[in-house]
Amino acid sequence: MPAITFTFGGKTVSCELARKVTKDDLYGTLKKLTIKGTEVLSRGYLTADGRCVPASAISNSRLDPEGSPVDKEEILYDGTSREPLPSSFEEAAPLETAPLKALASFCVTDVYPLEGATLKKGLYLTWFSYRKSPERKEAFVLAKDGGTFLLVGYAKNSPFVGKIVPYELFDAESATGGDEEDEEMNFAMM
Amino acid sequence: MTTTIHLEYEGKAARLPLQSPKRNKVAPAIQRRTTAGAVNNVRIFNAARRVDPKSLSPEDVASGDPELDLSMAGTLADSDLLSTAFVDKAGTVVRDFEEIEVVLKPDGTEKERRPRTDRCANVNDVRPIKVGKFMPVEEALTSFVFRGVYQVVHEDGLGHEFLRGLAEKLEKEKSVAVLGAGQKGNQPLVLVDGGSPYRAFLYGESAKEGTYRLLILLSNQELKLPA
Numbered sequence: 490m491p492a493i494t495f496t497f498g499g500k501t502v503s504c505e506l507a508r509k510v511t512k513d514d515l516y517g518t519l520k521k522l523t524i525k526g527t528e529v530l531s532r533g534y535l536t537a538d539g540r541c542v543p544a545s546a547i548s549n550s551r552l553d554p555e556g557s558p559v560d561k562e563e564i565l566y567d568g569t570s571r572e573p574l575p576s577s578f579e580e581a582a583p584l585e586t587a588p589l590k591a592l593a594s595f596c597v598t599d600v601y602p603l604e605g606a607t608l609k610k611g612l613y614l615t616w617f618s619y620r621k622s623p624e625r626k627e628a629f630v631l632a633k634d635g636g637t638f639l640l641v642g643y644a645k646n647s648p649f650v651g652k653i654v655p656y657e658l659f660d661a662e663s664a665t666g667g668d669e670e671d672e673e674m675n676f677a678m679m
Numbered sequence: 680m681t682t683t684i685h686l687e688y689e690g691k692a693a694r695l696p697l698q699s700p701k702r703n704k705v706a707p708a709i710q711r712r713t714t715a716g717a718v719n720n721v722r723i724f725n726a727a728r729r730v731d732p733k734s735l736s737p738e739d740v741a742s743g744d745p746e747l748d749l750s751m752a753g754t755l756a757d758s759d760l761l762s763t764a765f766v767d768k769a770g771t772v773v774r775d776f777e778e779i780e781v782v783l784k785p786d787g788t789e790k791e792r793r794p795r796t797d798r799c800a801n802v803n804d805v806r807p808i809k810v811g812k813f814m815p816v817e818e819a820l821t822s823f824v825f826r827g828v829y830q831v832v833h834e835d836g837l838g839h840e841f842l843r844g845l846a847e848k849l850e851k852e853k854s855v856a857v858l859g860a861g862q863k864g865n866q867p868l869v870l871v872d873g874g875s876p877y878r879a880f881l882y883g884e885s886a887k888e889g890t891y892r893l894l895i896l897l898s899n900q901e902l903k904l905p906a
Binding site: 510511514515516518519520525528531535537540546547548549550554555557561564566567568589596598602624631633636638643645646648651654656660 | 701
């Protein structure tokens with residue numbers, strides 16, 4: 490397990506980042522299969538000229554405007570080039586205490602247990618970056634009975650609304666934009 | 680586009696807009712470029728051919744490239760000109776197939792096999808989403824992993840009164856309410872047709888100036904270590 494360090498109140502908090510916990514680890518996996526009799530069929534594509542090719546015959550690639558595969562590219566963030574920042578394993582991220590209600594506006598994408606963390610029970614705001622990157626992800630460390638967890642994701646700005654609803658504060662797209670997963674879970678947990 | 684939620688609480692039901700709050704931190708616009716210009720993401724044929732590795736002998740592999748089909752290699756795969764097909768081991772297109780779901784336990788063993796079902800959205804159904812049992816807010820926030828946050832808002836004065844009252848009650852009791860779909864109000868919420876099912880919790884806060892904040896927190900995982 491990789492060692493990860495945080496700073497809190499001028500002190501260093503060292504621990505180990507355990508493997509990501511997914512719902513599949515807790516409840517199992519749902520596989521969708523297409524079968525005929527007992528044989529599991531594989532997905533393929535029919536091309537315009539009637540050929541049948543396997544799905545593995547198509548790859549994603551990046552091409553420049555001349556149609557050549559891209560070897561070296563420059564990435565611009567809001568129109569400017571940025572240097573990658575050290576990852577969470579190379580730089581200690583600061584921890585700041587946060588109210589528990591901050592979790593009510595936070596969408597979690599990844600959950601990592603932190604082993605050996607010596608923190609008082611509570612919620613701490615921090616950042617996380619698994620690799621060197623110009624962008625760091627928002628994160629919380631939650632210390633509770635049953636372990637300490639690093640919750641990585643993004644916060645939403647949910648406003649208080651009065652008699653007039655400030656619609657400009659909401660996404661214009663579908664309210665269900667985050668529902669991209671197409672998996673199922675075992676609800677026995679509830 | 681706004682989704683509508685049909686919500687019932689203490690015998691009163693209302694259809695209300697469900698909004699997606701904006702992110703706190705706007706993600707930067709990312710552009711990739713080379714000296715020749717902007718980079719485009721495309722799908723191309725990569726020359727892979729469907730072969731059963733067991734059917735190949737070492738001589739086959741040494742003398743040629745039976746695993747490659749170079750006739751289309753490098754050409755663009757235009758999604759509009761491709762149709763999905765299901766093929767058997769022999770490479771024949773199968774037209775009469777069955778779609779199933781296999782449930783595997785965390786240890787990988789098979790638990791159940793069943794026909795595939797298409798889930799329909801149920802938040803704006805004839806049967807309203809029921810505001811169920813209250814649960815301490817601290818317990819909920821530390822016991823579940825919330826994947827999505829949506830906000831219920833009002834459209835008129837009655838809706839404002841209804842939602843603000845609910846938000847005030849939740850805040851006063853330091854609780855979240857468990858939401859459920861279906862006749863008994865114990866089914867998970869599905870926001871879009873074919874979407875994922877989520878357990879949902881209603882979180883409320885109110886402020887002095889007559890404002891409130893009522894959030895629907897969606898979860899598909901408990902916050903705990905695997906057994």
